[in-house]
Amino acid sequence: MTEFTFDAPTVIRTKRDGGVLSDAAIDWVIEAYTHGRVADAQMSALLMAIFLRGMSNAEIARWTAAMIASGERLDFSDLRRAGKPLRLVDKHSTGGVGDKITIPLVPVVMACGGAVPQAAGRGLGHTGGTLDKLESIPGFTAEIPKAQIRQQLCDLGAAIFAAGELAPADRKIYALRDVTATTESLPLIASSVMSKKIAEGTHALVLDSKVGSGAFLDTEAESRELARTMVDLGTEHGVRTRALLTDMHTPLGRTVGNAVEVVESLEVLAGGGPEDVVELTLALAREMCDAAGLDGVDPAQTLRDGTAMDRFRDLVAAQGGDVAALSADSLPLGAYSETVSAPHGGTMGDIDAMAVGLAVWRLGAGRSVPGEQVQFGAGLRIHRRPGEPVAAGEPLFTLYTDTVERLAPAVSELDGAWSVGDRAPATRPLIIDRLT
Numbered sequence: 180m181t182e183f184t185f186d187a188p189t190v191i192r193t194k195r196d197g198g199v200l201s202d203a204a205i206d207w208v209i210e211a212y213t214h215g216r217v218a219d220a221q222m223s224a225l226l227m228a229i230f231l232r233g234m235s236n237a238e239i240a241r242w243t244a245a246m247i248a249s250g251e252r253l254d255f256s257d258l259r260r261a262g263k264p265l266r267l268v269d270k271h272s273t274g275g276v277g278d279k280i281t282i283p284l285v286p287v288v289m290a291c292g293g294a295v296p297q298a299a300g301r302g303l304g305h306t307g308g309t310l311d312k313l314e315s316i317p318g319f320t321a322e323i324p325k326a327q328i329r330q331q332l333c334d335l336g337a338a339i340f341a342a343g344e345l346a347p348a349d350r351k352i353y354a355l356r357d358v359t360a361t362t363e364s365l366p367l368i369a370s371s372v373m374s375k376k377i378a379e380g381t382h383a384l385v386l387d388s389k390v391g392s393g394a395f396l397d398t399e400a401e402s403r404e405l406a407r408t409m410v411d412l413g414t415e416h417g418v419r420t421r422a423l424l425t426d427m428h429t430p431l432g433r434t435v436g437n438a439v440e441v442v443e444s445l446e447v448l449a450g451g452g453p454e455d456v457v458e459l460t461l462a463l464a465r466e467m468c469d470a471a472g473l474d475g476v477d478p479a480q481t482l483r484d485g486t487a488m489d490r491f492r493d494l495v496a497a498q499g500g501d502v503a504a505l506s507a508d509s510l511p512l513g514a515y516s517e518t519v520s521a522p523h524g525g526t527m528g529d530i531d532a533m534a535v536g537l538a539v540w541r542l543g544a545g546r547s548v549p550g551e552q553v554q555f556g557a558g559l560r561i562h563r564r565p566g567e568p569v570a571a572g573e574p575l576f577t578l579y580t581d582t583v584e585r586l587a588p589a590v591s592e593l594d595g596a597w598s599v600g601d602r603a604p605a606t607r608p609l610i611i612d613r614l615t
């Protein structure tokens with residue numbers, strides 16, 4: 180296809196005016212953007228038009244296929260363990276606040292005998308990214324060559340890697356969406372998640388589609404439609420895909436940020452940690468083991484007997500991380516902190532996940548320009564979760580950053596995002612539904 184057949188202004192205008200992009204136009208714009216023949220400014224305008232006008236299912240399927248075709252598609256079908264083909268299984272979340280689940284989940288599935296090729300992402304908008312969190316471990320790298328990914332899958336049962344050459348179109352578009360307020364779009368989320376996951380060569384996939392204020396999409400109906408769209412895309416590409424719809428009104432666990440979330444994940448791997456983080460880790464682990472055909476395994480036992488912790492340490496060491504630094508004392512924590520205390524006694528009400536996500540982003544845990552270095556020590560600790568008793572003057576939140584000027588705007592972001600009342604807030608199920 181030549182540059183004379185298509186041009187960016189016409190493609191942008193078509194979508195801006197509510198039209199449908201042809202297969203050929205989608206193939207062209209993704210290929211041309213990947214290779215620098217469509218400018219960031221033009222792709223930003225197109226993303227905003229897609230954000231405002233949406234896409235049909237056929238357009239989403241083609242956009243996803245074009246992003247897969249922009250790079251290589253890994254194939255692990257030749258990998259064997261004890262003479263048997265490896266059944267690869269992975270998980271991906273649509274993005275949440277305090278969503279550190281991949282960190283304990285991958286070693287649990289490894290300890291159950293699974294093999295997880297996890298192409299992980301960086302922070303997006305108000306949500307954190309697994310890679311930004313794991314890179315807070317000194318030495319840890321997700322930039323690992325393909326041969327190492329294959330070796331780790333056979334020998335250890337997992338590799339956590341930057342998508343790199345997988346769906347490079349998504350890598351560029353993802354970074355652009357992060358700084359152009361175009362993250363909260365069903366077609367863009369579905370195609371972003373599924374292009375990476377289909378290209379990474381997994382055989383089975385469990386999706387965690389978030390519902391609530393901290394999710395990218397506002398309503399349960401939209402999160403359900405997103406999950407349905409992604410399950411169908413996976414199935415069409417031969418990946419056995421299922422999804423859980425899970426609550427994201429309140430942040431997961433008691434920490435939000437980079438290194439602070441690794442510390443909380445270590446607590447879970449040591450058999451403790453917040454109940455909601457443990458519950459979601461185990462629910463997703465059961466789905467993954469089932470999807471991978473691992474019979475007679477007990478994910479909860481791997482947290483009790485320490486085997487999941489052992490697998491995590493193996494994984495960190497294999498990817499260059501310093502296992503001696505895996506403790507709250509050694510991982511980075513912002514040099515400046517501020518604590519928000521209870522004005523009076525009572526019971527902690529709901530905590531708005533979106534406000535907490537934005538506060539942590541303001542502390543320096545996320546980016547406001549592409550490629551910006553995040554602060555590993557930036558984060559927030561939640562001392563009282565919804566429904567817990569609070570005494571007057573007790574700490575409710577502590578915020579950490581390495582840039583003192585960031586504290587005040589982050590604290591303001593929490594204004595109105597929490598309350599202390601005289602009765603517990605209504606409880607919501609963490610796991611709302613399951614789609615296959």
Ligand code: URA
Pocket residue numbers: 272273274300303367368369371372375
């Ligand atoms: N995760 C992704 O990989 N992409 C999105 O757009 C949202 C979450």
